Structure formats: structure tokens, C-alpha cells
Amino acid sequence: MGDFNTDREQVFADVIRIMAETLEISQEEITADLNFNSDLPFDSLQLYEFVIDVEERYNIRLPDEVLDQVKTVSDIVDVIMKLKK
């Protein structure tokens, strides 16, 4: 369980770093509960830039059908944890 938590923390840190770079904002501004649609200033192009960076980082696929289920930063971390094995 300890390993899972450490792993999740690392993925969370990666997600925040990639997101901050894409949106050109500070990492401190991003928290787990923020909503992709209402809280984060993504346009479609930035959203896909972020998604492709995450896909390449973890060698996973995040098609639109999967992204439709993702609402918050925490959700995307959960999806990555599930797919990256």
C-alpha cells in the first residue's frame, strides 16, 4: 500500500508539472480538486498538448472516450495509475 501511495504521489507531481508547463502557470496554483472545465484555463489545443505529453510520459492511451470521464486533476491521476501498469 505504501508503494502505491508513493507511486501515486509521483504521478500527481508529474501531472502538476506537465500541466503547469502547458498552461504556463505556477505548480502551486494546481490542486487535486480543480476541475478541467471550470477551474483550469485549458483551451482545446492546450488540453491535447497536456494529454499527449502524459501519454508519451507513461506510454498509455487516453482517447476522448476516457477523457470524457475525467473531471478533476485527481481523476486524471487515477486514470493514469490504472493504465500505466
Added chain:
Amino acid sequence: MQSEEEQMSEALVRIFENVVLTEEKSLQAGYFNDLSIAEMHTLTAIGPYDARTMTNTAEDLGITTGTLTVAIDRLVKKGYVHRERDKRDKRIVRISLTHNGKLACRMNSKFHRVLAKHILAGYDEKDRKHLLDLVAEVDEYLAQQLRRYDSSENVRATARQVAKDTTKETK
């Protein structure tokens, strides 16, 4: 008053033209205005994930590998496609999308999804299902027609090739 056949036939042609025109205009107005529709469709055929062979991609697009090579040359220059020879079999060329290629491909899929979403939004669940069933039937009918022409063309091509080979043998 128009007959049902005329209404259907005109609507089909208009739908096809308007989808292509809307896609073209959205491309010109967007981030990827250095891509033509044909080039965008080539990126879509390659897809955002695994590398593909030239032969399979050309087959999917219904074009020759020669035509695809010209298109890929341009897309490599524009920075949308990465091309490399297979490490084990040097005769095989594999193509995949660069980061920008993946971005263009996914933005284009999004365009199609949004278009479909807006069309479906005007109907309740029952009508949406009915509409999707009818569209699927039209789609299948047209695909069947295409296969019929493809196979008759193949049969003719094979017959021509056989005739040519036979002529050579008898000479």
C-alpha cells in the same frame, strides 16, 4: 414538388460537400492552417499511436504507395510525420505522427465529435437512436456499393494481368 429520390439524392450530396467544406474552413481558421484536408486525412489514417507501414496506410486511404510517398514527403517536411526504416527489415518503411501530428489529428477528431454532438443534441434519446440506426444503414449500403465497384475493378485488373501473362507465355 421534389420526389423522395430527388430530396434524398440532393441531401446526400449536400451533406458530403458541407462536411468537407466546414472541415476545410475550420482547418484554415485554426492552428493547423498549413495542412490541407487530404493531408489531415492522411494524419488520421496513420493515427496518434502505433507506427504504421506505408502499404497499410495507403490501403486504408485507397491510394497507391507512390501517391502516399509524395504526401508523406510533404508532411515530414512540415514536421507532422516521422518516417523510419524498420530495424529488422530495411525494405519496410514505418510512419508515425510527431507531437504536432498527434495534436493535429486529435484536434480534427474533436472537430468531428463536436459536429456530431451538435447534430444529435436536437433530438431526444429515442430519435437519436432511430437517427443513428438509419445513418448506419445508409453507411452500410454505400460501403457495399463501394466494395462492389472495388471488387469488379480488381476482377478486371486481374483478368487484364492474366491476359497479359498468357500473351507473354505464348510468344
